Amino acid sequence: MKNLLIVIFLSVFSLGVQGAGSAHPMDHIDMDIRDKESLQKGFALFSNYCFACHSLKYARYERTADDLGIPHNIMEENILSGGAKIGQLMTNSMSTDQAKAWFGSSPPDLTLSARLRGPDWLYNYLRGFYADAKRPYGVNNVIFKDVGMPHVLAGLQGVCAEAPSLGVEPVVDPLSGNIIKSSGCSDYLTEGSLSPAEYDEAIYDLVNFLTYVGEPSRVESEEIGRSVLIFLLFLFIFAYFLNKEYWRDIH
Numbered sequence: 001m002k003n004l005l006i007v008i009f010l011s012v013f014s015l016g017v018q019g020a021g022s023a024h025p026m027d028h029i030d031m032d033i034r035d036k037e038s039l040q041k042g043f044a045l046f047s048n049y050c051f052a053c054h055s056l057k058y059a060r061y062e063r064t065a066d067d068l069g070i071p072h073n074i075m076e077e078n079i080l081s082g083g084a085k086i087g088q089l090m091t092n093s094m095s096t097d098q099a100k101a102w103f104g105s106s107p108p109d110l111t112l113s114a115r116l117r118g119p120d121w122l123y124n125y126l127r128g129f130y131a132d133a134k135r136p137y138g139v140n141n142v143i144f145k146d147v148g149m150p151h152v153l154a155g156l157q158g159v160c161a162e163a164p165s166l167g168v169e170p171v172v173d174p175l176s177g178n179i180i181k182s183s184g185c186s187d188y189l190t191e192g193s194l195s196p197a198e199y200d201e202a203i204y205d206l207v208n209f210l211t212y213v214g215e216p217s218r219v220e221s222e223e224i225g226r227s228v229l230i231f232l233l234f235l236f237i238f239a240y241f242l243n244k245e246y247w248r249d250i251h
């Protein structure tokens with residue numbers, strides 16, 4: 001009995017635990033994996049900017065297309081490359097040895113990254129690059145110090161001249177209504193094609209997609225869970241009246 005209690009206690013209280021975080025303050029986001037438009041945009045960003053280096057080898061093209069509401073022919077024409085078939089896993093062809101030589105460490109598979117690191121970590125990491133001439137690719141990262149990954153989204157975000165502030169509560173000037181302090185980059189070395197707000201939104205979509213891909217059946221499980229609860233509720237009503245009926249003549 002004591003062991004059972006310990007197991008129940010641990011399983012309840014370990015639900016919210018997320019892996020290796022960062023000591024750095026971070027901005028928080030709430031994911032919405034039912035928002036298909038956001039997931040599609042995130043997936044498009046992933047395939048354009050990340051897939052060359054990072055695989056999603058525990059997910060299949062077909063399932064992803066179906067879950068995100070992407071017709072198979074569009075998926076085949078735009079995303080599948082190198083003769084891949086829609087039923088295949090989303091692997092890529094970068095060899096680990098080559099990657100090690102180029103980046104110092106090989107780009108990890110990202111299927112489970114949102115579960116390992118947590119969405120907040122990813123959201124801040126992808127907004128945490130800044131110029132650092134001492135690093136091989138000229139950038140460093142606030143959340144992942146001395147990271148081997150280049151700032152592949154520099155064309156969208158621009159390159160921040162110094163470490164951006166993250167996890168800062170926005171402070172609004174009560175007189176003018178302007179935001180005088182908030183998270184983000186205060187000075188850009190080169191400009192990107194997106195505004196800071198648009199970039200944050202793009203990263204939100206990308207992290208939303210990575211959250212979905214880490215647990216593709218989550219929406220379905222939640223729906224099944226809801227139906228089971230409704231069923232139990234109905235069953236309870238019947239059981240309640242049946243119980244009353246049984247005991248009617250005894251009391």
Ligand code: HEC
Nearest residue numbers: 049050052053103105106107108113146147148149150152
């Ligand atoms: C040019 C190759 C390349 C591209 C493109 C690239 N990355 Fe990376 N990425 C790397 C490398 C190399 C590492 C390993 C860095 C290290 O360990 O120092 C890495 C690490 C990461 C990590 C940290 C993983 C962990 O938990 O340690 C995340 C998250 C990540 N990349 C996300 C992305 C996303 C999202 C994109 C697309 C916007 C992207 N990467 C595009 C090369 C790349």
